[in-house]
Amino acid sequence: MRAETGERRRDAERTRTELLDVATDEFADRGYSGARVDEIAARTRTTKRMIYYYFGGKEQLYLAVLERAYSEIRAAERTADVDHLDPTAAVRRLAEVTFDHHEAHPAFIKLVGVENAQQAKHMNHVARLVDLNSSAVDLLAGVLARGVADGLFRDDVDALDVHMMISSFCFFRVANRHTWGALFDRDLLAPDRREHYRTMLGDLVTGYLRK
Amino acid sequence: MRAETGERRRDAERTRTELLDVATDEFADRGYSGARVDEIAARTRTTKRMIYYYFGGKEQLYLAVLERAYSEIRAAERTADVDHLDPTAAVRRLAEVTFDHHEAHPAFIKLVGVENAQQAKHMNHVARLVDLNSSAVDLLAGVLARGVADGLFRDDVDALDVHMMISSFCFFRVANRHTWGALFDRDLLAPDRREHYRTMLGDLVTGYLRK
DNA sequence: TTTCTAATGTACGAACTGGTACGTTAGTTA
DNA sequence: TAACTAACGTACCAGTTCGTACATTAGAAA
Numbered sequence: 459m460r461a462e463t464g465e466r467r468r469d470a471e472r473t474r475t476e477l478l479d480v481a482t483d484e485f486a487d488r489g490y491s492g493a494r495v496d497e498i499a500a501r502t503r504t505t506k507r508m509i510y511y512y513f514g515g516k517e518q519l520y521l522a523v524l525e526r527a528y529s530e531i532r533a534a535e536r537t538a539d540v541d542h543l544d545p546t547a548a549v550r551r552l553a554e555v556t557f558d559h560h561e562a563h564p565a566f567i568k569l570v571g572v573e574n575a576q577q578a579k580h581m582n583h584v585a586r587l588v589d590l591n592s593s594a595v596d597l598l599a600g601v602l603a604r605g606v607a608d609g610l611f612r613d614d615v616d617a618l619d620v621h622m623m624i625s626s627f628c629f630f631r632v633a634n635r636h637t638w639g640a641l642f643d644r645d646l647l648a649p650d651r652r653e654h655y656r657t658m659l660g661d662l663v664t665g666y667l668r669k
Numbered sequence: 670m671r672a673e674t675g676e677r678r679r680d681a682e683r684t685r686t687e688l689l690d691v692a693t694d695e696f697a698d699r700g701y702s703g704a705r706v707d708e709i710a711a712r713t714r715t716t717k718r719m720i721y722y723y724f725g726g727k728e729q730l731y732l733a734v735l736e737r738a739y740s741e742i743r744a745a746e747r748t749a750d751v752d753h754l755d756p757t758a759a760v761r762r763l764a765e766v767t768f769d770h771h772e773a774h775p776a777f778i779k780l781v782g783v784e785n786a787q788q789a790k791h792m793n794h795v796a797r798l799v800d801l802n803s804s805a806v807d808l809l810a811g812v813l814a815r816g817v818a819d820g821l822f823r824d825d826v827d828a829l830d831v832h833m834m835i836s837s838f839c840f841f842r843v844a845n846r847h848t849w850g851a852l853f854d855r856d857l858l859a860p861d862r863r864e865h866y867r868t869m870l871g872d873l874v875t876g877y878l879r880k
Numbered sequence: 881t882t883t884c885t886a887a888t889g890t891a892c893g894a895a896c897t898g899g900t901a902c903g904t905t906a907g908t909t910a
Numbered sequence: 911t912a913a914c915t916a917a918c919g920t921a922c923c924a925g926t927t928c929g930t931a932c933a934t935t936a937g938a939a940a
Contacts, residue, residue, distance in 0.1 A: 468886080468887055468888075468935085468936055468937070469887095470886075470887070473887080473888085488702065488786075489700050489702065489703065489786055490703070491699065491700065491702050491703035492700065492701070492702035492703070494926090494927070494928090495927075495928065495929085496926090496927070496928085504887095504888075504889090505888070505889060505890085506928090506929090507887095507888070507889065507890085507930090508887080508888070508889095510928095510929070510930075511886095511887075511888080512887095515928080515929075516928070516929090568786065570845065570848055571782055571785070571786060571844075572786070573847070573848055574782070574844055574845050574846075574847045574848050575699075575700055575779065575782060575783070575786075576847075577847045578847035578848045578850070578851045581847075581848060581851045581852075582851055592853075595853070618853055618855060619866075619869060622841065622842075622849070622857070623838065623869075623873065625841065625845075626837045626838045626840070626841030626842070626845075627834065627837050627838075629837070629841055629845065630833065630836065630837030630840055630841060631833075631837070633782075633785055634781065634785050634836075634837075634840065635785075636784070636785045636787075636788045636789035636792075637781055637784055637785050637789045637792060638833070639789070640789045640792045640793055641792075642803075642806070642829055644829060646833070655830075658830060658834075661877060662834065662873065662876075662877050665873075665876040665877050665879075666872060666873050666876050666877075668876075679905090679906055679907070679916080679917055679918075680917090681916080681917070684917080684918085705896090705897070705898090706897075706898060706899085707896090707897070707898085715917095715918075715919090716918070716919055716920085717898090717899090717919095718900090718917095718918065718919065718920085719917080719918070719919095721898095721899070721900080722916095722917075722918080726898080726899075727898065727899090
């Protein structure tokens with residue numbers, strides 16, 4: 459595999475990263491038990507031995523994949539700059555960021571599914587993840603408070619509930635596109651329907667919040 | 670395993686059903702590749718040999734599980750009697766039926782996840798399933814038409830989109846409760862929050878449809 | 881240049897796992 | 911009651927898969 463150039467350079471960081479990249483796809487596509495360490499190794503320029511050298515084993519590799527995937531997400535979530543928008547536009551904006559993010563990271567979505575299939579037992583071992591995700595909700599909570607203060611929004615809604623509402627729509631569209639396509643013959647990710655769903659989500663959320 | 674009573678009766682139907690029951694849980698809990706035929710057999714009163722005798726193999730057993738799970742669903746979906754309700758109440762009713770259904774059938778939800786993880790490649794082999802699921806959408810379409818005719822609902826909404834909106838909320842709540850609990854320390858299935866979410870879904874959908 | 885160690889490669893083993901060959905028995909039918 | 915077959919059980923095999931023992935090498939340090 460490695461041989462194309464003939465050269466053999468040593469680069470611990472590159473080897474580690476390459477293993478993580480390939481493992482992310484493999485775990486996302488085949489699930490934890492479906493993923494094969496031999497297969498992961500074969501798709502890199504290094505060997506299976508390095509998985510054990512750098513990570514310790516299949517499970518720790520999966521853990522590393524999970525942690526990196528969630529960490530990368532955090533950065534993206536923070537790009538939303540909504541302070542200058544009025545509350546309604548700001549909520550719509552936040553929903554769109556989540557929408558775009560889900561669409562752009564199918565592997566991450568699959569990993570969430572894999573992790574839920576295992577009752578999130580691995581995620582509990584990555585304590586660091588817990589506070590990462592709160593930031594998105596805090597941002598939303600701020601906007602909601604502004605909307606309530608302005609007399610635009612209902613005052614009995616919880617930010618985490620709204621976040622769930624948004625997440626569920628975005629998650630479903632990506633995660634369940636295959637069964638949906640098979641059952642109803644409609645591709646939820648078809649490019650020409652993208653704007654439609656994005657707008658729909660915004661309407662949905664702002665409609666729910668409106669007094 | 671079987672030995673408690675000492676007796677050994679022959680009953681093809683019972684053996685088949687028992688295998689399907691156990692296999693449903695095993696596939697739902699561990700995914701297709703994670704499920705073990707030996708484990709399935711061990712949890713029944715019969716032996717692994719019978720899986721091959723009645724179904725042919727692991728894959729065909731999974732197919733049988735999938736088909737039965739979807740078939741059982743259809744019956745439940747039909748219990749909604751909404752013709753006597755005004756459009757808004759009827760939509761709320763349909764959403765609640767889906768909500769209740771998802772909550773009552775976690776194994777089914779998991780199977781949907783398992784199937785999506787495999788790009789629904791097995792489901793495509795069960796052509797019979799396709800028309801099963803349409804009935805729920807047809808029911809919804811009728812109600813929406815009534816609402817539009819009465820001047821209550823927007824006239825630019827598609828029934829399948831509304832169905833997706835409802836499904837995504839219900840699906841997410843059940844399917845992703847583990848990661849959600851781990852990240853936000855909130856149990857989406859806590860009994861004392863059940864009414865809250867059920868109402869929230871109704872508000873969400875009717876709010877979106879309202880003119 | 882020599883030494884030393886992190887990084888890498890190879891070969892192999894033990895346990896697991898889906899599947900099967902073959903024998904046995906319950907219950908029906910003639 | 912003898913014959914027959916659907917239903918069932920046991921033992922085993924062959925391929926797979928995670929993991930490891932051991933050998934080797936690139937490149938830094940002395």
